[in-house]
Amino acid sequence: MTEPVAGVPPARPAFAHASEAELARILDFYDVRWTYEPDTFPIGWSLDGDVVESFAPDFYLPDLDLYVELTTLKQKLVRKKNRKLRRLRELYPDIRIKLFYARDFRMLLLKFGRMALVDELTGTTGQATPPRPVDVSAEPEPGLVLTELDLPDLESDLVVAGPAVTPRGRRRGRRRRRGAGDAAPVAVEALAAEAPDPPDA
Amino acid sequence: MTRTADLQGDIGDVLLTEEDIAAKVADLGRQIAADYAGRNLTLVSVLKGSLPFMADLMRQIPLPLRIDLMEVSSYGGTATESSGLVRIMKDLSASIADEDVLLVEDIIDTGLTLNYLVRYLRGKNPASLRICTLLDKPARRLVDIPVDYVGFEIPDQFVVGYGLDYGERYRNLRFVGVLRPEVYTPAD
Numbered sequence: 001m002t003e004p005v006a007g008v009p010p011a012r013p014a015f016a017h018a019s020e021a022e023l024a025r026i027l028d029f030y031d032v033r034w035t036y037e038p039d040t041f042p043i044g045w046s047l048d049g050d051v052v053e054s055f056a057p058d059f060y061l062p063d064l065d066l067y068v069e070l071t072t073l074k075q076k077l078v079r080k081k082n083r084k085l086r087r088l089r090e091l092y093p094d095i096r097i098k099l100f101y102a103r104d105f106r107m108l109l110l111k112f113g114r115m116a117l118v119d120e121l122t123g124t125t126g127q128a129t130p131p132r133p134v135d136v137s138a139e140p141e142p143g144l145v146l147t148e149l150d151l152p153d154l155e156s157d158l159v160v161a162g163p164a165v166t167p168r169g170r171r172r173g174r175r176r177r178r179g180a181g182d183a184a185p186v187a188v189e190a191l192a193a194e195a196p197d198p199p200d201a
Numbered sequence: 202m203t204r205t206a207d208l209q210g211d212i213g214d215v216l217l218t219e220e221d222i223a224a225k226v227a228d229l230g231r232q233i234a235a236d237y238a239g240r241n242l243t244l245v246s247v248l249k250g251s252l253p254f255m256a257d258l259m260r261q262i263p264l265p266l267r268i269d270l271m272e273v274s275s276y277g278g279t280a281t282e283s284s285g286l287v288r289i290m291k292d293l294s295a296s297i298a299d300e301d302v303l304l305v306e307d308i309i310d311t312g313l314t315l316n317y318l319v320r321y322l323r324g325k326n327p328a329s330l331r332i333c334t335l336l337d338k339p340a341r342r343l344v345d346i347p348v349d350y351v352g353f354e355i356p357d358q359f360v361v362g363y364g365l366d367y368g369e370r371y372r373n374l375r376f377v378g379v380l381r382p383e384v385y386t387p388a389d
Contacts, residue, residue: 026276028286029287032344104341107341110359111277113277
């Protein structure tokens with residue numbers, strides 16, 4: 001949440017997905033402070049040491065020291081996000097992060113009696129902005145190896161770019177206990193091995 | 202068209218029977234009575250879901266306690282496109298300053314309401330503030346708050362009964378059951 005100015009309503013960030021805006025309203029309602037995508041954590045490096053993959057959790061709740069990532073895609077489509085989350089936890093073990101799956105979000109709306117909103121807020125229909133077009137035929141940037149994992153994520157939070165990327169004005173990982181300089185470079189390909197996704201339970 | 206609730210038929214599985222609940226409430230009452238002997242205990246219950254639990258629990262605590270009730274608005278009840286704020290619909294009827302307060306909840310899942318209430322009650326300067334919940338759904342926790350007395354830890358299912366509602370129905374069930382998904386899932 002941005003710092004309040006007397007007489008001026010706080011500006012709302014441009015949420016990438018309607019479900020994020022709804023979660024922000026819920027947090028506001030219960031007086032839980034939040035910031036939207038404040039930090040970007042590098043999670044993949046090229047062999048040259050350049051950051052080629054990052055993860056920017058949707059929310060940070062400063063009073064709870066908790067990051068929240070919201071994904072309302074169907075369970076079978078969230079494999080990429082699960083992998084990124086596992087990688088984040090490996091590299092930044094002290095970070096507390098909660099992943100809200102589609103089912104979690106449905107249950108949250110159910111709890112609040114807002115099931116009618118589910119279809120509007122989940123999946124691709126809930127996206128406030130269309131996915132960023134990615135020209136996969138274009139020449140990759142130096143140091144970037146495009147793999148299947150680099151295809152556009154429907155929720156557009158995969159940072160496919162060069163070193164220490166802070167897209168949309170994000171600042172770099174506030175808690176980079178292991179940054180590009182002190183973690184062994186990991187090529188994107190090495191992250192391809194997938195553990196089974198958790199059941200939709 | 203509004204669907205008519207079927208009090209028994211809408212329940213898939215019975216998660217906790219009336220007997221399960223009664224035994225656990227008696228057990229919680231014994232623990233609380235032992236912990237609060239000789240102290241100025243006030244039970245604060247949060248309407249409406251905690252009502253049956255509060256009524257049963259206080260009768261299992263043989264101490265000269267006080268009770269009080271609060272009600273807070275829930276998100277679904279008032280939320281619109283513009284963000285609202287949680288409101289105290291019914292405040293405490295007496296001061297809890299220097300009282301040992303036990304907040305009695307029916308269920309804790311996200312912890313959002315509890316987090317708000319704890320901060321609110323702490324502002325009233327009680328001598329101590331603890332939390333007792335009949336049901337705990339830790340899988341859905343967003344705000345971690347230490348809970349001192351937990352009746353049952355339950356799986357991540359939508360439960361009703363014994364005070365818990367869906368659309369203000371099912372509170373009067375004597376057990377806790379899992380609501381059939383078709384009850385809250387719109388038909389195609």
